[in-house]
Amino acid sequence: MDNISVSTTDVRIERHASQLSRQLKLLREKLFPPLSQKTLRTFTSGEAAQMIGVSDGYLRQLSLDGKGPQPDIAINGRRSYTLAQINELRNHMARIKPKDALSYLPQRRPGEKLQTLAVTNFKGGSAKTTTTLYLAQYLALNGYRVLAIDLDPQASLSSMLGVQPEFDLADGDTLYGAIRYDSSRRSLKDIVRKTYFDGLDLVPGNLELMEFEHETPRALGDRQRSGELFFRRVGVAISEVEADYDIVVIDCPPQLGYLTLGAVCAATSLLITVHPQMVDVASMSQFLLMTSDLLSVVRKAGGDLQHDFIKYVVTRHEPFDAPQSQIVALLRNLFGEDVLTATILKSTAIADAGLTKQSLYEIERGQVRRSTYDRALESVNAANGEVLAGIHKAWGRS
Ligand SMILES: Nc1ncnc2c1ncn2[C@@H]1O[C@H](COP(=O)(O)OP(=O)(O)OP(=O)(O)O)[C@@H](O)[C@H]1O
Ligand SMILES: [Mg+2]
Numbered sequence: 528m529d530n531i532s533v534s535t536t537d538v539r540i541e542r543h544a545s546q547l548s549r550q551l552k553l554l555r556e557k558l559f560p561p562l563s564q565k566t567l568r569t570f571t572s573g574e575a576a577q578m579i580g581v582s583d584g585y586l587r588q589l590s591l592d593g594k595g596p597q598p599d600i601a602i603n604g605r606r607s608y609t610l611a612q613i614n615e616l617r618n619h620m621a622r623i624k625p626k627d628a629l630s631y632l633p634q635r636r637p638g639e640k641l642q643t644l645a646v647t648n649f650k651g652g653s654a655k656t657t658t659t660l661y662l663a664q665y666l667a668l669n670g671y672r673v674l675a676i677d678l679d680p681q682a683s684l685s686s687m688l689g690v691q692p693e694f695d696l697a698d699g700d701t702l703y704g705a706i707r708y709d710s711s712r713r714s715l716k717d718i719v720r721k722t723y724f725d726g727l728d729l730v731p732g733n734l735e736l737m738e739f740e741h742e743t744p745r746a747l748g749d750r751q752r753s754g755e756l757f758f759r760r761v762g763v764a765i766s767e768v769e770a771d772y773d774i775v776v777i778d779c780p781p782q783l784g785y786l787t788l789g790a791v792c793a794a795t796s797l798l799i800t801v802h803p804q805m806v807d808v809a810s811m812s813q814f815l816l817m818t819s820d821l822l823s824v825v826r827k828a829g830g831d832l833q834h835d836f837i838k839y840v841v842t843r844h845e846p847f848d849a850p851q852s853q854i855v856a857l858l859r860n861l862f863g864e865d866v867l868t869a870t871i872l873k874s875t876a877i878a879d880a881g882l883t884k885q886s887l888y889e890i891e892r893g894q895v896r897r898s899t900y901d902r903a904l905e906s907v908n909a910a911n912g913e914v915l916a917g918i919h920k921a922w923g924r925s
Contacts, residue, residue, distance in 0.1 A: 565689030565723045568891060569607035579616050580630055595619045610725040617670050633670050635773045639922035643765060645794035647779040647787060649814045650807050653800045654842035656683045659778035664888045665911040667727035671773045676702055677732030678790055679780040685731035687884050688722050692733035703735045705764035708746045715764040743785040757785050758830045762793035783817055792830050797837045803844060803854040835921035840910060841870035869909030876903045
């Protein structure tokens with residue numbers, strides 16, 4: 528036997544940590560070489576036409592006339608566009624048909640305030656990150672300027688969006704850099720980064736975000752700093768980049784700490800993800816009670832707690848499972864229209880795509896079984912469409 532029996536727990540765990548980390552690093556280097564940049568697939572002219580809101584024939588004529596960006600033409604004659612080209616075409620259409628500009632370029636207009644959506648629930652694994660990712664990509668594909676903020680030290684959203692927290696980030700490269708209390712604070716403008724997804728920028732996360740949880744109690748105890756209220760800091764940071772975006776989507780960590788409270792206070796709307804199972808719903812009731820307690824303290828301290836909408840999003844839904852159906856019915860009964868009508872289905876297509884760090888929006892339709900892909904994507908689109916309708920309503924659009 529080796530000396531495991533004599534090593535103390537800290538030494539033993541440290542050894543496990545370094546063995547695991549070495550192994551993971553090797554695995555990751557094999558799967559995702561550090562220098563490999565994630566790229567987004569191109570879209571067929573049919574897909575592009577549908578996204579822009581014109582006919583495929585019209586797009587074809589545009590390219591024949593040499594107007595707008597030129598698609599890539601494969602040997603078989605298939606034309607395809609990048610997302611950046613699709614956005615160029617949206618601009619082109621808005622220029623030549625100014626009367627319909629809003630339908631081609633749906634970005635917010637003067638008087639329509641930045642929408643910040645916090646995706647939250649302290650229940651681990653309730654599909655917060657998946658919901659955030661799909662919503663952010665959906666909005667970007669629809670022509671909005673989107674900022675995704677990864678507030679989870681585990682950084683799953685960042686890695687889905689092509690940033691490897693261990694390789695790609697230096698100190699202060701997460702939201703922590705813009706909400707920290709000391710003099711190293713910097714503007715969020717210097718932290719946001721572009722992703723491979725045109726129109727979707729990212730504030731990545733990593734373990735340094737935990738510092739905020741540790742420093743806030745200290746700052747709260749320090750009377751001289753009482754003006755630097757912790758619950759305003761996320762909002763103040765976001766206001767530094769406000770002009771560049773229409774919608775901010777925040778992926779919250781699975782606990783109700785200062786980061787989550789900061790995000791909830793910065794948010795104009797909340798999305799609470801729910802996996803419809805008895806244990807999850809029971810812990811959600813605790814989550815709601817604790818949240819309401821904490822928020823009332825924040826409100827009394829002067830926090831702004833007006834939200835345009837609060838929606839429960841049922842995720843990983845198995846509609847043919849009787850106990851799940853009962854829970855969904857219960858939620859609808861209790862919360863009425865605060866529960867999205869569409870639910871996000873549990874789907875092997877979503878889970879499998881996640882394994883290669885892609886979403887269904889990124890893989891091509893032929894890559895997984897069609898019926899599975901279509902059903903899953905339909906459910907995600909329907910849920911995202913309802914959220915977008917809520918945003919439009921907040922903007923005062925009909
Ligand atoms: N609709 C779905 N169908 C199938 N699998 C899903 C679906 N949504 C999420 N998953 C899978 O469930 C797991 C948990 O999802 P996710 O990471 O989004 O949850 P989370 O709430 O962000 O978790 P955490 O609390 O750890 O941050 C992931 O492996 C994800 O791929
Ligand atoms: Mg997560």
